[in-house]
Amino acid sequence: MITARWPALLLLCLLPVSINSHPPRASATVAGPTVHFTDATATSNISFVHDSGASPDKYMVETFGSGVGWIDYDNDGFPDLYFVNGAPGSANALYRNNKGDGTFTDVTREAGVAADGNRSYKTGVAVGDFDGDGYLDLYVTAFGPNILYRNNGNGTFTDVTAAAGVAGGPNEWSTSTGFFDFDRDGDLDLYVVNYLDYHLDDNPYCGLRKPGYRMYCHPTLFDGMADRLFRNNGDGTFTDVSKAAGIANPAGKGLGLAFCDFDRDGDTDIYVANDSVRNFLYRNNRDGTFTDVAYGTGVGFDINGKPQAGMGVDCADVDGNGFPDIFVTNFSEELNALYKNLGGGAFEDVSATVGMGSAFAPLGFGTRLFDFDNDGDLDIHVTNGHVIDNVKLYTPSFSYAQKDLLYENVGGRFRDVTDAAGAAFQSARVGRGLAVADFDNDGDLDVVISSLGQRPVLLRNDTPHKGNWLLIRARSRSRNTYGLGATVRVETPGGVQVREINNVASYLSSSDVRLHVGLGAAASARRIEILWPRGGRQVLTDVAANQVLVVDEP
Amino acid sequence: MPLVTRSTNLHVSGGLIRAVGLCLAAAGLVATVAARAEGGQSARGPASVQERLNRVGSGLFAGTAPPDDAIRELKSVLAIDPQSAEAHLLLGVAYRMRGSPELTGEARAELVQALAIKPELVPARVYLAQLYLDLGRAGAAREVLTTGLAQRPDDPQLGALLAETERQLGHPDRAIELARQVLLRDESLAQARYYLGLALLDAKQRDAAIEELERVVRSGLKVADANLALGAAYIEAGRLDDGIEVLRQGTTIDPLRADMRVTLARALRAKGLLDKAEAQLMLATPKPQSGGPQFSQQQTGADFYFELGLLRRQQGRLQAAADAFKKVLDTQPDRDDAVRELAEVRRLLQNKPRRQPSGTAP
Numbered sequence: 001m002i003t004a005r006w007p008a009l010l011l012l013c014l015l016p017v018s019i020n021s022h023p024p025r026a027s028a029t030v031a032g033p034t035v036h037f038t039d040a041t042a043t044s045n046i047s048f049v050h051d052s053g054a055s056p057d058k059y060m061v062e063t064f065g066s067g068v069g070w071i072d073y074d075n076d077g078f079p080d081l082y083f084v085n086g087a088p089g090s091a092n093a094l095y096r097n098n099k100g101d102g103t104f105t106d107v108t109r110e111a112g113v114a115a116d117g118n119r120s121y122k123t124g125v126a127v128g129d130f131d132g133d134g135y136l137d138l139y140v141t142a143f144g145p146n147i148l149y150r151n152n153g154n155g156t157f158t159d160v161t162a163a164a165g166v167a168g169g170p171n172e173w174s175t176s177t178g179f180f181d182f183d184r185d186g187d188l189d190l191y192v193v194n195y196l197d198y199h200l201d202d203n204p205y206c207g208l209r210k211p212g213y214r215m216y217c218h219p220t221l222f223d224g225m226a227d228r229l230f231r232n233n234g235d236g237t238f239t240d241v242s243k244a245a246g247i248a249n250p251a252g253k254g255l256g257l258a259f260c261d262f263d264r265d266g267d268t269d270i271y272v273a274n275d276s277v278r279n280f281l282y283r284n285n286r287d288g289t290f291t292d293v294a295y296g297t298g299v300g301f302d303i304n305g306k307p308q309a310g311m312g313v314d315c316a317d318v319d320g321n322g323f324p325d326i327f328v329t330n331f332s333e334e335l336n337a338l339y340k341n342l343g344g345g346a347f348e349d350v351s352a353t354v355g356m357g358s359a360f361a362p363l364g365f366g367t368r369l370f371d372f373d374n375d376g377d378l379d380i381h382v383t384n385g386h387v388i389d390n391v392k393l394y395t396p397s398f399s400y401a402q403k404d405l406l407y408e409n410v411g412g413r414f415r416d417v418t419d420a421a422g423a424a425f426q427s428a429r430v431g432r433g434l435a436v437a438d439f440d441n442d443g444d445l446d447v448v449i450s451s452l453g454q455r456p457v458l459l460r461n462d463t464p465h466k467g468n469w470l471l472i473r474a475r476s477r478s479r480n481t482y483g484l485g486a487t488v489r490v491e492t493p494g495g496v497q498v499r500e501i502n503n504v505a506s507y508l509s510s511s512d513v514r515l516h517v518g519l520g521a522a523a524s525a526r527r528i529e530i531l532w533p534r535g536g537r538q539v540l541t542d543v544a545a546n547q548v549l550v551v552d553e554p
Numbered sequence: 555m556p557l558v559t560r561s562t563n564l565h566v567s568g569g570l571i572r573a574v575g576l577c578l579a580a581a582g583l584v585a586t587v588a589a590r591a592e593g594g595q596s597a598r599g600p601a602s603v604q605e606r607l608n609r610v611g612s613g614l615f616a617g618t619a620p621p622d623d624a625i626r627e628l629k630s631v632l633a634i635d636p637q638s639a640e641a642h643l644l645l646g647v648a649y650r651m652r653g654s655p656e657l658t659g660e661a662r663a664e665l666v667q668a669l670a671i672k673p674e675l676v677p678a679r680v681y682l683a684q685l686y687l688d689l690g691r692a693g694a695a696r697e698v699l700t701t702g703l704a705q706r707p708d709d710p711q712l713g714a715l716l717a718e719t720e721r722q723l724g725h726p727d728r729a730i731e732l733a734r735q736v737l738l739r740d741e742s743l744a745q746a747r748y749y750l751g752l753a754l755l756d757a758k759q760r761d762a763a764i765e766e767l768e769r770v771v772r773s774g775l776k777v778a779d780a781n782l783a784l785g786a787a788y789i790e791a792g793r794l795d796d797g798i799e800v801l802r803q804g805t806t807i808d809p810l811r812a813d814m815r816v817t818l819a820r821a822l823r824a825k826g827l828l829d830k831a832e833a834q835l836m837l838a839t840p841k842p843q844s845g846g847p848q849f850s851q852q853q854t855g856a857d858f859y860f861e862l863g864l865l866r867r868q869q870g871r872l873q874a875a876a877d878a879f880k881k882v883l884d885t886q887p888d889r890d891d892a893v894r895e896l897a898e899v900r901r902l903l904q905n906k907p908r909r910q911p912s913g914t915a916p
Contacts, residue, residue, distance in 0.1 A: 208884055208885050209885060209886055209887050209888065210883075210884055210885075210887050219659065220655075220658055220659040220662075220689070221689060221691075223662075223666065223694070224663060224666065226670075248670075249667055249670065250666050250667070250670050251662075251663035251664070251666040251667040251670070252663075253659075253663075276656075276659045276660075277659050277660050277662075277663040278660060278663065291636060292636050293633075293636065295629050295630075295632040295633040295636060296632075296633030296634070296636075297633075305625065305626070305629070306656065306657070306660075307657075307659070307660045307663075
């Protein structure tokens with residue numbers, strides 16, 4: 001296990017080099033990589049079981065599942081795990097990573113993050129250092145008031161929701177969420193996606209009226225709800241700027257959230273995956289406002305112009321042209337959507353032509369674009385599971401629990417490698433949240449999946465013959481201490497990769513704040529250029545592979 | 555055997571949307587669109603946006619522009635000006651005109667967004683309320699309309715739709731009062747007259763209802779819903795020939811309306827024209843829905859199987875009749891008429907078990 005750090009800068013300079021310059025990528029593929037993930041849950045001491053609160057009343061929120069977040073809450077260099085629970089009164093769980101030895105210790109009670117006094121259904125989680133003290137904090141969303149936990153830096157957290165002013169409305173159904181510095185003032189703001197205007201006491205009967213056939217209702221029955229954007233005031237409080245910023249669209253029925261700088265203009269834009277209505281792409285106008293450019297860019301609909309049932313989403317450059325593409329998981333009998341970013345504000349829907357047809361039948365939820373074989377391009381993992389528990393009664397060919405899907409990126413097209421990825425991928429689950437981190441710091445990205453009403457699954461990446469790698473831990477001088485939103489351009493003899501330091505994507509979940517980059521056969525990165533969120537550029541040269549690289553903002 | 559009329563379950567769609575659109579156009583929506591565009595809120599060519607919105611609006615309401623073309627055009631307008639409330643409104647209307655259940659949510663989303671941008675955009679309230687009614691959410695419709703009427707107390711479309719909303723909320727007398735108030739201001743408003751007819755049916759004033767609905771149908775407005783309501787009223791009144799005629803007209807206005815064909819089959823069966831009834835029912839056969847039937851499809855499906863059961867019974871195919879009634883009870887186990895019919899058919903089957911002709915329901 002290589003855990004070498006990089007406390008001193010190899011080479012630091014500020015250069016007027018455009019981060020949008022992208023020579024054609026050469027193949028960085030290591031010969032014959034075979035992906036393999038091992039289900040490491042049983043030996044991990046993770047005993048958490050999700051409670052959906054399922055009831056005969058079929059409240060829609062019972063279908064949601066809950067998210068999962070990787071958070072190195074004790075700053076020991078090993079990402080810990082935070083599981084959100086569902087049913088009112090059920091406890092969330094924080095597990096400390098025992099230095100990457102594959103085991104975890106339940107520290108929920110001493111940390112004070114169970115949130116079991118909250119009578120809401122809890123849903124998503126965001127991880128970020130909102131107060132700039134160097135420790136990652138937690139924000140938990142809910143069908144009801146949300147919760148902000150400040151990390152005290154001593155293994156405990158304090159609920160500071162009321163003081164911070166980020167609870168949201170008492171009856172809001174919040175879903176995915178994330179910290180980002182939208183106004184580039186150096187501290188982390190907070191975006192909260194909202195779903196439906198739904199009330200438990202107005203719960204219509206849906207499905208056939210005979211025993212066992214009641215089903216969860218379709219979201220079309222209900223109105224949407226506007227998202228919220230909280231601007232960090234820098235003093236522990238936030239201001240709700242949703243309307244002024246232009247993101248308070250009450251038509252939204254949001255589930256998934258991803259941040260990326262899709263137009264590469266140096267600020268963070270927002271993509272919201274909506275359920276059964278068009279998706280939103282909010283372009284950051286760099287003046288505190290956003291414009292929804294989904295119509296102009298074509299990323300709100302499928303290729304036929306129809307809205308889909310968006311669930312999870314990620315945004316990253318899968319074809320190596322330097323611009324982040326957008327990947328959205330959708331309902332069963334809808335293709336997952338891959339919008340290829342052509343640059344210049346134009347996208348092309350390539351969902352049907354890149355080899356992901358096997359995703360048509362399953363119902364996708366959590367997902368991430370990540371390089372599971374370290375060959376220098378981004379692969380895809382999708383966890384699936386239907387929302388209707390009795391779907392078989394209606395459509396016998398459908399199933400509630402479903403297998404995950406794993407796609408290997410082969411030159412911008414995708415090859416379904418699910419069946420070759422190990423026994424863990426042969427098990428069906430009611431997948432919901434998904435997040436990635438290299439929890440054992442061995443250079444490859446591992447996966448955790450939260451399943452509805454089930455135990456989570458920890459998948460250790462044991463891919464043999466994988467390529468070289470870097471894990472970049474950015475340390476900003478701003479209060480955005482982990483450099484979230486920084487763009488990193490990595491050059492190797494195999495080509496150029498443009499990535500963003502960004503832990504917000506998937507469904508209700510949050511991944512590691514460190515940036516993982518597969519280097520393929522390259523023993524070093526010839527050049528690494530970092531565009532920090534506040535605009536500074538930093539260049540490192542000849543960076544040796546296979547290390548955790550700590551980079552301090554100059 | 556009683557004829558079943560379900561006037562309270564009639565929903566409004568298809569042609570009536572266009573009819574409402576015509577009313578709205580007359581009320582100045584297109585002018586509103588033009589005025590908005592003249593405001594020059596698009597930095598990239600206000601004249602072009604104005605022309606495009608005018609053209610799309612006129613085409614939609616005149617029925618000369620295919621909704622798909624309008625949708626494409628409006629999306630391109632919104633790509634230029636995402637804050638155009640009128641473009642969102644027209645897009646919502648176009649989605650609704652597509653008549654596809656899967657676009658209902660998107661239609662509503664566009665109308666909601668139009669109102670979020672411009673709360674005083676009354677036509678968006680009318681269409682949004684209409685969508686709520688289609689979804690069976692009369693309470694939400696009333697809220698939207700009440701807000702609109704506070705802004706424009708004399709707006710005839712808002713008033714007419716509020717009448718229909720009150721009917722669906724179970725207040726037919728209030729609905730009659732509201733509809734008549736609207737007609738006092740504008741007696742040519744067919745939409746209000748149609749709603750008045752429905753309310754009169756609910757209030758058990760069938761003859762008056764028929765009179766109002768006849769005026770709507772005879773006005774030349776091709777609105778399938780009016781034919782359906784009038785046809786059902788004729789059947790209930792025993793005027794089977796009139797019912798068959800007006801329902802046949804309805805099937806030419808909207809050949810895909812399964813509820814129209816089921817009602818027509820009922821009239822034909824009552825006349826003893828069993829083969830013709832069978833033919834209409836076959837055209838109304840519910841299609842299997844992946845993931846389970848959706849809301850209004852369940853109602854139509856149950857009505858189809860109920861009528862099929864009655865037809866099979868009349869044909870002497872008792873087992874097939876029983877199967878059909880059981881299918882009704884699969885979706886609506888509390889439906890008393892189906893329970894009664896199934897019990898009766900079973901009694902007949904027990905009495906004549908060996909003489910039952912073979913046959914299965916489709």
